[in-house]
Amino acid sequence: MTLEEAKRYVLRRARELGLEAEVLFQEERELSLRARNGALEEIKEARQGGLGLRVVAEGRVGYAYTEELSPAALDWALAEARENALLSGKMGSLPEGQPLGAHDLLGEGLSAPLEAKKAAALALEAGLREDPRTRAVMMATYTEREVRVSLASTRGAEGAFRTGLTALGGSLVMGEGGSLKQGWDFLPAKEFHTLEPGRTALELREKTARLLGAKPLRTGRYRAYLEPRAMASLLMVFAQALSGKNAMEGKSRLLGRLGEQVASRLITLIDDPTLERGLLSRPFDAEGTPARPTLVIEEGVFRTFLHNTESARALGQANTGHAFRRYQGTLDVAPSNLYLRPVGNLRLEEGVLLTEFMGLHAGANPVSLDFSLQALGLWVAEGKVQYAVENFAVSGNLLDLLQAVEAVGDDLTWHLMPAAAIGSPTVAVAELSFAGA
Amino acid sequence: MLQAELVEAVLRRALEGGADFAEVYAERSKRRRMKVRQGRLEEAVSGLDYGAGIRLFFGLEVVYAYTNDLTREGLLEALETLLRAKGALGRVDERGRGGLDFRKRLPQGLHTPKVPLEGKDKRFRLERLLEAEAGARLAPEIKEVEASLMEWTQEVLVANTEGTWAEEERVRTRLYVLAVAQDGAEVQTGYAAPGKSVGLELFDLYPPAEVGAKAARQALTNLRAKPAPAGTFPVVVGNAFGGVIFHEALGHLLETTSVAKKASVLADRLGEEVASPAVTYVDDGTLPHAWGSSEIDDEGRPTERTVLIEKGVLKAYMVDRLGHLLTGYPMTGSGRRQDYTYAPTSRMRNTFIAPGDLEVEDLFAGIEFGLYAKEMGGGQVKPGSGEYNFAVQEGYIIRKGRLEEPVRGAMLVGKGPDTLRKVVAVAKDWENAPGMCGSLSGAVPVEVGQPHVLVSEIVVGGRA
Numbered sequence: 001m002t003l004e005e006a007k008r009y010v011l012r013r014a015r016e017l018g019l020e021a022e023v024l025f026q027e028e029r030e031l032s033l034r035a036r037n038g039a040l041e042e043i044k045e046a047r048q049g050g051l052g053l054r055v056v057a058e059g060r061v062g063y064a065y066t067e068e069l070s071p072a073a074l075d076w077a078l079a080e081a082r083e084n085a086l087l088s089g090k091m092g093s094l095p096e097g098q099p100l101g102a103h104d105l106l107g108e109g110l111s112a113p114l115e116a117k118k119a120a121a122l123a124l125e126a127g128l129r130e131d132p133r134t135r136a137v138m139m140a141t142y143t144e145r146e147v148r149v150s151l152a153s154t155r156g157a158e159g160a161f162r163t164g165l166t167a168l169g170g171s172l173v174m175g176e177g178g179s180l181k182q183g184w185d186f187l188p189a190k191e192f193h194t195l196e197p198g199r200t201a202l203e204l205r206e207k208t209a210r211l212l213g214a215k216p217l218r219t220g221r222y223r224a225y226l227e228p229r230a231m232a233s234l235l236m237v238f239a240q241a242l243s244g245k246n247a248m249e250g251k252s253r254l255l256g257r258l259g260e261q262v263a264s265r266l267i268t269l270i271d272d273p274t275l276e277r278g279l280l281s282r283p284f285d286a287e288g289t290p291a292r293p294t295l296v297i298e299e300g301v302f303r304t305f306l307h308n309t310e311s312a313r314a315l316g317q318a319n320t321g322h323a324f325r326r327y328q329g330t331l332d333v334a335p336s337n338l339y340l341r342p343v344g345n346l347r348l349e350e351g352v353l354l355t356e357f358m359g360l361h362a363g364a365n366p367v368s369l370d371f372s373l374q375a376l377g378l379w380v381a382e383g384k385v386q387y388a389v390e391n392f393a394v395s396g397n398l399l400d401l402l403q404a405v406e407a408v409g410d411d412l413t414w415h416l417m418p419a420a421a422i423g424s425p426t427v428a429v430a431e432l433s434f435a436g437a
Numbered sequence: 438m439l440q441a442e443l444v445e446a447v448l449r450r451a452l453e454g455g456a457d458f459a460e461v462y463a464e465r466s467k468r469r470r471m472k473v474r475q476g477r478l479e480e481a482v483s484g485l486d487y488g489a490g491i492r493l494f495f496g497l498e499v500v501y502a503y504t505n506d507l508t509r510e511g512l513l514e515a516l517e518t519l520l521r522a523k524g525a526l527g528r529v530d531e532r533g534r535g536g537l538d539f540r541k542r543l544p545q546g547l548h549t550p551k552v553p554l555e556g557k558d559k560r561f562r563l564e565r566l567l568e569a570e571a572g573a574r575l576a577p578e579i580k581e582v583e584a585s586l587m588e589w590t591q592e593v594l595v596a597n598t599e600g601t602w603a604e605e606e607r608v609r610t611r612l613y614v615l616a617v618a619q620d621g622a623e624v625q626t627g628y629a630a631p632g633k634s635v636g637l638e639l640f641d642l643y644p645p646a647e648v649g650a651k652a653a654r655q656a657l658t659n660l661r662a663k664p665a666p667a668g669t670f671p672v673v674v675g676n677a678f679g680g681v682i683f684h685e686a687l688g689h690l691l692e693t694t695s696v697a698k699k700a701s702v703l704a705d706r707l708g709e710e711v712a713s714p715a716v717t718y719v720d721d722g723t724l725p726h727a728w729g730s731s732e733i734d735d736e737g738r739p740t741e742r743t744v745l746i747e748k749g750v751l752k753a754y755m756v757d758r759l760g761h762l763l764t765g766y767p768m769t770g771s772g773r774r775q776d777y778t779y780a781p782t783s784r785m786r787n788t789f790i791a792p793g794d795l796e797v798e799d800l801f802a803g804i805e806f807g808l809y810a811k812e813m814g815g816g817q818v819k820p821g822s823g824e825y826n827f828a829v830q831e832g833y834i835i836r837k838g839r840l841e842e843p844v845r846g847a848m849l850v851g852k853g854p855d856t857l858r859k860v861v862a863v864a865k866d867w868e869n870a871p872g873m874c875g876s877l878s879g880a881v882p883v884e885v886g887q888p889h890v891l892v893s894e895i896v897v898g899g900r901a
Contacts, residue, residue: 047505048504064483067487067488068465084559088479136698138821180821363848367626370846372665372898374824393898
């Protein structure tokens with residue numbers, strides 16, 4: 001069955017069974033080219049798609065999905081979704097839908113001959129080896145992804161869009177004397193012609209090499225400068241506390257704090273799914289709410305959680321249109337393009353410049369917002385970087401950290417995280433706790 | 438799942454296109470997840486994953502395609518796209534002419550469930566989850582409890598141009614309880630998540646109420662815990678999931694994925710003493726019903742027990758097919774992948790430190806001031822530099838050999854090879870625990886394990 005046939009089949013069967021149903025279809029095409037020692041070591045070409053179902057039976061919600069689009073598989077999914085709904089203890093409904101149109105957010109972004117894409121991967125790999133200190137190139141990859149999303153419901157939602165991105169990713173080990181450091185980067189873009197493999201390789205080498213010859217850091221409390229990647233990874237954790245769904249389930253420390261000063265006045269946090277060329281821009285969310293920008297934290301004051309229809313209703317707030325769902329999952333909330341607004345009052349003085357945090361899935365608790373993380377960094381004194389430091393961990397609580405922000409740079413940089421694009425400039429934090437030698 | 442004749446046609450076409458080796462991996466997975474909260478089913482999702490991956494080797498170059506379209510047209514189109522990408526289209530190689538003689542390997546049922554998933558209805562599962570939630574309601578400070586059940590039946594078929602034809606049905610079940618404790622503005626969490634390659638007998642092996650209580654006790658302990666001290670101390674790491682430190686700091690460095698590229702600090706060191714003589718480290722894919730066990734790996738080879746380090750001396754790496762081609766080390770049945778969307782790479786299965794002969798108390802005896810990392814969270818490693826970190830989920834201070842107050846927020850950081858030499862004592866209480874391990878070929882179920890071990894010093898990240 002084609003997608004269109006499957007969609008019509010499911011909606012028709014749902015109506016016959018007296019169910020409200022929503023069909024979310026996602027299809028992804030991926031090409032990845034991995035270079036090694038001047039040749040392509042792996043070529044991957046893939047298509048994956050599936051149909052996610054949300055049904056309402058007797059006022060309750062159930063979910064199912066299938067990647068197999070045969071009538072038997074679709075019937076199985078409908079029956080499972082219905083059974084899951086009937087067992088559910090929670091009332092729910094599908095939002096009233098509307099025609100959402102068909103949108104193309106990718107255009108000709110990926111249009112280029114395969115040979116040019118192969119050349120990009122090879123140029124990145126060659127560029128990474130172009131330094132006597134490079135000990136091994138672990139990965140040099142060109143990746144592109146084209147995504148088609150289509151949504152339809154028995155309540156009138158009907159829309160589709162096409163999006164995607166292109167990216168260079170690299171990872172290498174550099175060494176000098178007995179010191180070894182592994183660096184990585186993943187640079188996404190909306191258009192192939194904007195990728196610059198030579199420059200990406202050079203920057204990754206520089207970013208990695210500056211960490212060589214690191215000295216131990218004495219345990220203590222220091223001012224911290226968080227580079228965009230380090231800050232973005234913390235914001236990804238913080239985004240969990242911004243989720244209306246987590247708040248509704250008692251898993252956000254921001255619950256009950258609307259209108260309060262939860263961060264320094266320098267912090268303005270915005271989520272904007274309508275950003276032109278935004279990495280994860282989209283015309284509507286996973287349940288068909290049209291996209292618009294949301295001011296989440298305004299000069300330190302907490303304005304709203306990110307919501308889908310269910311969490312907005314539960315907390316009595318306006319829906320922000322942040323329903324998130326992969327066809328395999330259940331309805332959730334996630335940011336799209338979430339960013340910290342640049343200010344431009346940051347100057348390095350003395351402290352630790354943190355370039356990257358590691359082990360976020362284990363070292364940062366999205367409920368308590370406590371973190372204790374291994375980090376890589378550089379010692380800064382007299383306004384400039386002095387030497388690299390290593391073998392230390394940084395700890396604290398994200399809410400305390402946001403309150404202690406004393407400067408925000410103007411170097412807004414975007415990073416693609418598992419479910420969101422996060423943008424941040426460099427940020428200075430008055431004091432953080434460092435555990436080292 | 439697929440007819441032998443169709444698989445043969447795909448493999449022969451790949452050889453015609455000039456591939457030295459071709460493999461078809463097909464999968465149909467049925468998954469169900471139920472989550473209980475506040476005494477009721479919060480959400481439930483069921484799903485069917487269905488797809489195939491085609492992998493071709495041209496010398497040491499690998500091309501991989503996957504698709505959800507498992508018809509003849511779908512598979513052949515995926516293959517032609519690959520040949521086109523490789524620039525091999527239009528070639529006709531003699532080797533495609535001969536027939537393929539599959540040696541079919543039948544599953545032996547080593548990990549077959551005792552209580553099959555289809556043997557009980559969803560209400561039975563719901564009742565067990567409600568027991569788990571009720572078990573976690575130990576104190577008024579427990580504000581939130583989530584109890585989830587994940588079950589997964591994975592049918593796989595692996596066939597290749599060497600005549601391998603292997604099929605297996607893998608059943609895995611896991612119970613997950615998260616407890617949130619709150620006192621004023623202070624919020625802390627605890628969790629417990631037993632899982633095995635079993636069916637619904639999981640609930641007999643791990644009574645749900647006890648699992649809930651374990652999660653809640655951890656949350657309550659963390660609620661009264663003080664921030665962990667910062668500095669370098671001796672650390673006693675608890676058994677079972679405590680093994681995650683060596684999974685991160687040692688196991689990943691022994692996968693040919695990094696060894697073959699000389700991107701592991703332990704590459705080219707077979708026969709050398711890389712750890713303290715107290716350490717024997719084993720990766721065993723055959724442990725009956727273990728979370729990371731299977732009869733065959735995802736390249737269709739029987740899994741095996743691989744002794745990686747024996748009394749401190751490096752004996753073997755974990756080797757998949759590509760790793761074997763790159764290094765010459767024998768394959769160890771370690772080729773694994775999350776699902777059909779990933780080409781396999783060398784991965785851990787159930788990896789643990791073998792038991793020593795000390796009592797647990799002996800490990801604490803000589804410690805003036807240190808940390809007891811009773812339960813570990815997850816962690817991460819950079820194989821190229823050996824730098825690792827992992828979080829302590831439940832920790833206590835050790836003073837003059839005695840266990841004292843609980844501390845929270847501790848993060849252990851270091852470099853794997855240094856830490857290995859600092860394992861000074863190993864107890865006899867070996868246990869394993871399940872986890873999901875993420876790497877190049879996706880997230881795969883693994884067990885980590887060890888007895889209690891004493892590390893003479895580790896940097897502990899806490900509040901300075």
